[in-house]
Amino acid sequence: xxxxxxxPQSHRYRTMGTGLAxxxxxxxxxxxxxxxxxxxxxxxxxxxxxSSYSFDLFRIFFNSSSWLDPLNTSxxxxxxxxxxxxxxxxxxxxxxxxxxxxxxxxxxxxxMSPLVxxxxxxxxxxxxxxxxxxxxxxTLSLVLGHLMFTxxxxxxxxxxxxxxxxxxxxxGAELMGAGPIRMFLTVVVPQLVxxxxxxxxxxxxxxxxxxxxxxxxxGSNTVTLPVRMFSALEWEVSPVIAAVSTLLMAVxxxxxxxxxxxxxxxxxxx
Numbered sequence: 001x002x003x004x005x006x007x008p009q010s011h012r013y014r015t016m017g018t019g020l021a022x023x024x025x026x027x028x029x030x031x032x033x034x035x036x037x038x039x040x041x042x043x044x045x046x047x048x049x050x051s052s053y054s055f056d057l058f059r060i061f062f063n064s065s066s067w068l069d070p071l072n073t074s075x076x077x078x079x080x081x082x083x084x085x086x087x088x089x090x091x092x093x094x095x096x097x098x099x100x101x102x103x104x105x106x107x108x109x110x111x112m113s114p115l116v117x118x119x120x121x122x123x124x125x126x127x128x129x130x131x132x133x134x135x136x137x138x139t140l141s142l143v144l145g146h147l148m149f150t151x152x153x154x155x156x157x158x159x160x161x162x163x164x165x166x167x168x169x170x171x172g173a174e175l176m177g178a179g180p181i182r183m184f185l186t187v188v189v190p191q192l193v194x195x196x197x198x199x200x201x202x203x204x205x206x207x208x209x210x211x212x213x214x215x216x217x218x219g220s221n222t223v224t225l226p227v228r229m230f231s232a233l234e235w236e237v238s239p240v241i242a243a244v245s246t247l248l249m250a251v252x253x254x255x256x257x258x259x260x261x262x263x264x265x266x267x268x269x270x
Contacts, residue, residue, distance in 0.1 A: 093158025137219025161195030
């Protein structure tokens, strides 16, 4: 039997890399260790560790219109921008992945540009643009603004999903007489269900958690939950913020778990 010869130097590098990764993950998770216990603490102050534990902060949140109204606005804007991003991003991602055309790089780069442009620059530009048309501070401006930076997430995930599909099935449907639209709806879309759900979840989460662009576009009646949290930190120190932060972290964790489960369940990744 042949013996496996281990290089002590490479083993040491792997150990150092693993240790560095653990330190980075612990650093990233440190805020959770502080924020989550504080969410179950007293209602009169933010203390760590809490002197007592209860669900009073969550009761205040769900019984206060000053918090529920921004929550409803965030949900409405997130659902609307996600729906529009899916309607535009799914066919765009499929077309980019399957076809070669003049200006493909330019079109792709334009769609992906919100991922590299600083959010402050994007928010300021959108504010000036909507102000010119007197549409700033409206739900429409928020939805369109969120659509711009959620669309790249949808396109990227759809492109990745399309690259894993068997193109022979599409050719077979076309040979049997199916038109492009019917082929796309009956052959491509059913195979893309995991990618579609994952793209929708991440688009909604990106919209729901955004604060920078929402800060520029929100009006007095269209304040989103992250903007409300930022304002609370700026003008007051409300212990309810800890409860809201814990809820947002729970939603983010749920989205990640669902996305991982969908990725593992699809046979394309096998």
